[in-house]
Amino acid sequence: MAYSSLTFVMGAASPRQLPEDRGLEVAFAGRSNAGKSSALNAVAGRRALARTSKTPGRTQQINFFRLDDERRLADLPGYGFAKAPLDAKRRWAGLVEAYLRGRECLVGMVLLMDARRPLTDLDRQMVLWTVGSGAALHAVLTKADKLGRGAASRTLSLTRRELEGLGDGVTVQLFSATRGDGLDALRARLDSWLQLEAES
Numbered sequence: 001m002a003y004s005s006l007t008f009v010m011g012a013a014s015p016r017q018l019p020e021d022r023g024l025e026v027a028f029a030g031r032s033n034a035g036k037s038s039a040l041n042a043v044a045g046r047r048a049l050a051r052t053s054k055t056p057g058r059t060q061q062i063n064f065f066r067l068d069d070e071r072r073l074a075d076l077p078g079y080g081f082a083k084a085p086l087d088a089k090r091r092w093a094g095l096v097e098a099y100l101r102g103r104e105c106l107v108g109m110v111l112l113m114d115a116r117r118p119l120t121d122l123d124r125q126m127v128l129w130t131v132g133s134g135a136a137l138h139a140v141l142t143k144a145d146k147l148g149r150g151a152a153s154r155t156l157s158l159t160r161r162e163l164e165g166l167g168d169g170v171t172v173q174l175f176s177a178t179r180g181d182g183l184d185a186l187r188a189r190l191d192s193w194l195q196l197e198a199e200s
């Protein structure tokens, strides 16, 4: 399985430090605690791949994971800390906006949102930046195991209704890292963006 070979390459704390803009890149974004690390670890089939991104000092940077010479995942810094100093919030916005505006190799954005409270103001900001960048968007509603089946399917259709009107490249799915629900769908989305043959 291709994603088991993901390895941490580098972190960029400012737009100047971004790796060369070539090949195909998929970004992961979400509020802190949305379940981004758990989803990345699930994709890679590893326990601690995204621990790297939680290392103090690396939480405010874009962390790059290499799949092969032409393909990378970019783990964007989590957002939504009410108590973060204004300066840190500005730096976050400067870095992420510059990345999304200028990155030619960015083919898709996986936006992770807690299925119990999707589409906060900052999530909406992220959606707008992504759509504005021309990249496709895949919204992943995480921790679906915490909702009953009815509530999960309601939040899926509400989020779909709101996002899918934004363009052809916008899709939404439910996900649970603990149960593994939706993992195949998420990998299939990545396979298609990264032009990998789907493996069974």
Ligand code: GDP
Residues within 6 Å of the ligand: 030, 031, 032, 033, 034, 035, 036, 037, 038, 039, 078, 142, 143, 144, 145, 146, 175, 176, 177, 178, 179
């Ligand atoms: P991040 O800050 O977005 O990287 O979020 P983490 O992946 O570290 O997850 C935040 C918290 O939510 C942790 O306590 C995880 O164990 C928990 N969590 C993540 N994914 C799931 C899930 O699918 N189901 C449940 N029940 N908990 C989850």
